[in-house]
Structure formats: C-alpha cells, structure tokens
Amino acid sequence: MPVWILDDGPLNTLATVVGSDDVSSWPKGRFKVADATWRSATGRREDLLAARPSPFSVFSVDMGSDAAEVLYEQLRQPTKSDKNLAEHESIAWALAECPEAVLVTRDKRAAFLALAELGRGGAAHPSELWLQLRETRLVTEEQFKELCAETSRREQSPVPLRCQNQSQGGTAGRC
Numbered sequence: 643m644p645v646w647i648l649d650d651g652p653l654n655t656l657a658t659v660v661g662s663d664d665v666s667s668w669p670k671g672r673f674k675v676a677d678a679t680w681r682s683a684t685g686r687r688e689d690l691l692a693a694r695p696s697p698f699s700v701f702s703v704d705m706g707s708d709a710a711e712v713l714y715e716q717l718r719q720p721t722k723s724d725k726n727l728a729e730h731e732s733i734a735w736a737l738a739e740c741p742e743a744v745l746v747t748r749d750k751r752a753a754f755l756a757l758a759e760l761g762r763g764g765a766a767h768p769s770e771l772w773l774q775l776r777e778t779r780l781v782t783e784e785q786f787k788e789l790c791a792e793t794s795r796r797e798q799s800p801v802p803l804r805c806q807n808q809s810q811g812g813t814a815g816r817c
Contacts, residue, residue: 644763645740647674647732648698649747650682652768655796657686659788660781665690668697668780674743676735677702678728701739703731708738716759726752733759746771748796768793 648656653675675691680700683691691698716734729745729752736743737759745756745765756765769790776786 643672645672645674645743646766646771646774647676647736647743647745648679648771649729649732649745649749649752650679650687651748651796652746652771652793653679653683653687653690655768655789655792657690658792659785660690662689662693664781664785665697666693666695670695670697671699673698674701674732674740676700676728676731678731682728701731701735703734729755732756733764736760736764744770748793 675698677700680691691700729747729749732743732745733752733756736745736756741760743760744763745752745760746768747753747756747765748768753765753767772781772786772789772793775781775789776783781789
C-alpha cells in the first residue's frame with residue numbers, strides 16, 4: 643500500500659465531502675500532510691486534520707536532514723515566499739524519507755516535479771486516491787461519487803471515465 647501525501651487541493655476536496663467522524667476509523671500511517679499544509683489549514687480542512695484519532699500524520703523537513711538538503715539546494719531557490727512550500731516539502735521528504743510515498747495533487751507543476759524527482763508513481767491525480775478509498779471501503783459509494791464530482795467541478799473537467807458508473811467488481815484499478 644502506498645503512503646499518500648495530500649496536497650492542499652485534494653485535502654480541501656476530501657474535507658468538503660468526508661467528515662472528521664468518518665476518517666477517525668481510517669488506518670494510521672497511510673495518509674500524510676506536509677507541515678506547511680497543516681499550518682495553513684482552516685475550516686473543514688482543519689476539522690478533518692483534527693479528527694481524533696487522526697489517520698493523518700504531519701511531517702516536517704528538519705534542518706540538517708537529507709530532505710532539507712534536497713528542499714533547499716535542489717527544489718527551492720532562496721526566497722521569503724511560502725509559495726509552493728508544501729509541494730516542495732512533500733517531494734523532498736518523500737525522496738529522502740519515504741520512497742513509497744505518492745503526492746496527491748491537482749497542481750500540474752507539482753505533479754510534473756514529483757514525477758521528475760520521485761519517478762513513475764510519485765504523483766497522482768486525486769481520482770487515484772478516491773478510487774483507492776472506495777476499493778478499501780474507507781468511503782461509501784455516495785462519498786466516492788461526491789469526491790469525483792467535486793474534483794471535476796474544481797478542475798472544470800469531466801470525471802475520468804474509469805471513475806464513472808462502472809461496476810466495482812472489475813479489474814484492479816477500475817471502478
């Protein structure tokens with residue numbers, strides 16, 4: 643099973659559809675958020691991350707670590723801006739600390755950077771996570787449909803064909 647790192651956008655979508663009571667029974671250790679994502683959480687996203695017990699663990703990039711070297715020498719130019727910090731933290735942490743991690747993002751630049759740095763499977767569209775959540779029965783069929791519809795609305799694109807009304811009994815990776 644991969645470790646899923648949720649970027650801001652997918653975390654917002656998840657918080658819109660799934661409540662903190664729903665996630666309190668989810669397995670621990672499989673869902674991560676960068677410190678920058680956790681610190682900027684407000685509203686429903688903050689409530690979701692505050693679920694007790696929480697399936698979400700927060701990671702940070704500690705100065706002097708291999709991840710910090712990747713983050714500050716490779717991914718980020720000296721800047722005072724926090725723009726894209728969560729994505730860069732996620733990629734650096736995954737590269738140095740958790741090679742089985744997959745960054746779930748809607749941001750195209752972050753996805754391409756994660757693929758370049760982490761390799762095939764290092765980044766995923768939110769639909770990948772929604773499918774996994776449904777296959778492992780962590781969300782209901784109705785929640786899955788809402789997650790797909792909300793993602794589609796936010797991206798102004800159609801729901802991927804493999805997430806549309808197909809039977810659950812299909813091949814792996816299919817709905």
